[in-house]
Amino acid sequence: MTQKQTGMRAYDIxxxxxxxxxxxxxxxxxxxxxxxxxxxxxxxxxDDTGMWMVRP
Structure with a gap:
């Protein structure tokens, strides 16, 4: 059984x-x-911005 992702982890960017x-x-x-x-x-x-970091 897989655990359901929550918050930002549940989304694709x-x-x-x-x-x-x-x-x-x-x-x-x-x-x-x-x-x-x-x-x-x-x-x-x-840690510095409190925002998620992403890359293409």
Missing amino acids: ARVLAFFFSFTYRGVLYLCVVIQWFDKIGDRTD
Whole structure:
């Protein structure tokens, strides 16, 4: 059994680069979002800032 994550550990971090992007290919319309994903550095907040640190 896995333990349920809480707080910041329960979330994935991403930056949306384009909210709505669409294109048609062979008559089918595809709706997209362009996202850059981030990983959390460590498993707690930074001692100096109190904020979580992330990296692409």
